[in-house]
Amino acid sequence: MGTCCDMRGFLSFIVLKLISKKNLSGEEIRQEIKKRKGSKPSPGTIYPVLKALSQSGFIQEVKNSGKMKKYRLTKKGQKELKLATKKFCEIFYDMKDEF
Amino acid sequence: MGTCCDMRGFLSFIVLKLISKKNLSGEEIRQEIKKRKGSKPSPGTIYPVLKALSQSGFIQEVKNSGKMKKYRLTKKGQKELKLATKKFCEIFYDMKDEF
DNA sequence: TTGAAGATATCGGATAACCAATACATTTAA
DNA sequence: TTAAATGTATTGGTTATCCGATATCTTCAA
Structure with missing residues (x-):
């Protein structure tokens, strides 16, 4: 393992x-x-991450009727994701054949 | 960033x-x-990793004439890599289109 | 209005990734 | 044989991920 x-x-x-x-x-x-x-990541893992992403302005709470607090990606978050994706692909270049 | x-x-x-x-x-x-x-990962990063992988039996030193100490993957390492790759692909499932 | 259930949030602590600096080993050139 | 150069190894310390436990908030049913 x-x-x-x-x-x-x-x-x-x-x-x-x-x-x-x-x-x-x-x-x-x-x-x-x-x-x-x-x-399953524990609550103590996931919520701090959401908070951090939120504070960085990458995600944003979205109003909804349900009982859960949903998030959406912001413009800034889109940019960040794009950047991170680019880097990800560069780093894991040779994994493309594995999927 | x-x-x-x-x-x-x-x-x-x-x-x-x-x-x-x-x-x-x-x-x-x-x-x-x-x-x-x-x-570039610092020496203090990479060598402990090599040591750990070596101690786990995933890689093995290979004799060679050059001045660098090269490693090869062991059978056990191949298994481990295969497992890790499988998990990687499950986790990053939707990245396959990004490459 | 109260209570239960489920989602969210926080806290304390453990672990491991990582770097910078330093020390050690080996090769090659002089 | 010595010295420089280059690769390898270790040490100490920082940071961020992550979990388990606990607390708070919200919604809905009774």
């Missing part, structure tokens, strides 16, 4: 990516990540 | 991937990463 593939450092990246496709709440994000990764 | 795309946690993964393609020394790995990422 090893520690080769945990998500340190890429959590915010994934969160941005997920929110870019659909407005999501913290809980929904936790579930989506569980689907992919197997384990 | 943000901290969205640093390499925390994925350094060992990349190192495994690089070595899987070609036997490499620490210095060569540092250079390859610089090419991709922009910044």
Whole structure:
């Protein structure tokens, strides 16, 4: 197993990516990540990330009737995601054949 | 810029991937990463990673005439890389279109 | 209006990634 | 044989990710 593939450092990246496709709440994000990764990030992990992304102006709360607090990507967040994606692809260049 | 795309946690993964393609020394790995990422991981970063991977039995020193100490992937390392790659792809599922 | 349930938020602490600086080893050139 | 150059290794300290536990807020049903 090893520690080769945990998500340190890429959590915010994934969160941005997920929110870019659909407005999501913290809980929904936790579930989506569980689907992919197997384990659900704890509340103490996900909410600070959302807060930080929010404070950086990358995401923004969106009003809705449901009981969950959803976020959307801001213009600034789009730019950041684009940049991060570019870097991601440069770093993981040779993974493109693996999907 | 943000901290969205640093390499925390994925350094060992990349190192495994690089070595899987070609036997490499620490210095060569540092250079390859610089090419991709922009910044060169410091000695204090890369050598402990190599040591850890070596102690886990994922990589192995390979004798050679040059002045650099090269590593190759072991059978165990191949397995680990395969597993990690699988997980990577599950997690970053939607990045496949970005390359 | 109150209580239960579910989502969100915060806190304290553990771990590991990472760097800068320094020390050690090996090769090659002089 | 020595010295420079280059690669390797270690140490100490910083930072950010992440979890578990606990607390707060919100919604809805009773």
